[in-house]
Amino acid sequence: MTTSMAFTSFSLNGVDAQKFLQGQVTLHVERLEENATRYTAICDLKGRIHFGLWLTKHSAESFSIVTTADQAEEFAKHIKKFGAFSKMKLEETGAVFPSLVGDETTFASEPTDVVAWEIQAIQAGQAYIDQAIEHVFQPQELRLHQREGVHYDKGCYLGQEVIARLWFKAKPKAWLHAIQGTGAAPTQGEQLNKGVQVVNSAAVENGYVALVVARPEALEELDVTVLALPEALNGDVARP
Numbered sequence: 001m002t003t004s005m006a007f008t009s010f011s012l013n014g015v016d017a018q019k020f021l022q023g024q025v026t027l028h029v030e031r032l033e034e035n036a037t038r039y040t041a042i043c044d045l046k047g048r049i050h051f052g053l054w055l056t057k058h059s060a061e062s063f064s065i066v067t068t069a070d071q072a073e074e075f076a077k078h079i080k081k082f083g084a085f086s087k088m089k090l091e092e093t094g095a096v097f098p099s100l101v102g103d104e105t106t107f108a109s110e111p112t113d114v115v116a117w118e119i120q121a122i123q124a125g126q127a128y129i130d131q132a133i134e135h136v137f138q139p140q141e142l143r144l145h146q147r148e149g150v151h152y153d154k155g156c157y158l159g160q161e162v163i164a165r166l167w168f169k170a171k172p173k174a175w176l177h178a179i180q181g182t183g184a185a186p187t188q189g190e191q192l193n194k195g196v197q198v199v200n201s202a203a204v205e206n207g208y209v210a211l212v213v214a215r216p217e218a219l220e221e222l223d224v225t226v227l228a229l230p231e232a233l234n235g236d237v238a239r240p
Helices: 017-022 067-080 114-123 160-169
Strands: 007-013 038-043 049-059 063-067 088-103 104-108 175-181 191-193 196-204 205-214 225-227
Touching: 007 017, 017 063, 017 175, 038 104, 049 067, 063 067, 067 088, 088 114, 114 196, 114 205
Parallel strands: none
Antiparallel strands: 007 063, 007 088, 038 049, 049 063, 088 104, 175 205, 175 225, 191 196, 196 205
């Protein structure tokens, strides 16, 4: 469980900003609408999510990026390493605070009730990555494509070969579900049983809510309630 999540905002500006991000993140940056925020990912070469990002495009040369605070330093080093020869500049712009508007998370500089946001985000199926679970989950397992955070018709990016192979030739054995249980909230990455692994969790009255990557049959063996997700996240995670 994360007791008090914190978030850090960056700006990425320069003539190469869009081209650079297009080769890094899982969504199609060139098609992203201006001033729209999407949750997306930078993956490792095994196709697992290294960094989770809330990405906002202001123009082809100007982006805002939010990460969890515990990934901020590592993220900045990654961008500076891979973008060393790109004409752009990454700058940390400070702490930001989340709110859920509809089914989307937005950030502002004024403090918000982060604990309430986390509960709402879990109930809305908005899985997010922090340092505790980097390199653990694949985008498809987290239903990231159903949140417009992954596009399978774009060019190369980190981990793209593995991610594309899973999409076009296979189906995840386990995928994202929201659950409610009694007792203390489990920790991120914890295996509740074989085939059920915790992504995010938060304490609520009389127990906890959590997002888990699970085999559906494995969930049936647990004493938990499976919660309904928003319609966009209810479909089969496999390719139609």
